[in-house]
Amino acid sequence: MDREQIKHIIDNPEEYDESREETLTAWLRDGHSKRMRWVMVNVYVGYTILTLPMIYCAWAFFRTDRTQSQILYAVLFLFCNAWIGFLSVFAWVMMQRPNISRQIKRLELHIAELTETLSGR
Numbered sequence: 001m002d003r004e005q006i007k008h009i010i011d012n013p014e015e016y017d018e019s020r021e022e023t024l025t026a027w028l029r030d031g032h033s034k035r036m037r038w039v040m041v042n043v044y045v046g047y048t049i050l051t052l053p054m055i056y057c058a059w060a061f062f063r064t065d066r067t068q069s070q071i072l073y074a075v076l077f078l079f080c081n082a083w084i085g086f087l088s089v090f091a092w093v094m095m096q097r098p099n100i101s102r103q104i105k106r107l108e109l110h111i112a113e114l115t116e117t118l119s120g121r
């Protein structure tokens with residue numbers, strides 16, 4: 001980016017894109033964009049892979065009479081549930097990545113503006 005482009009961006013705040021504002025809808029839109037498709041596909045596949053054994057463990061927990069088997073199914077159920085939570089946190093962090101990149105670019109523009117004002121003195 002050369003100085004003219006930076007100056008144009010700084011001098012024209014009316015060209016601010018409100019669709020890139022930090023809202024939950026914007027995060028979800030950025031998270032399901034073309035760039036992040038592989039992340040969301042992996043997360044949804046992981047949800048599916050973990051939900052099926054979780055449902056089976058819940059079903060088998062109430063069907064068995066042995067305490068040892070109930071403990072086994074309860075632990076497997078909690079394990080699958082915890083991994084779904086981990087996948088959710090991973091997806092949330094990945095949805096934040098485009099927002100962080102935008103904030104870094106805004107910070108770079110502010111630094112460029114400050115550098116120009118300081119060099120003008």
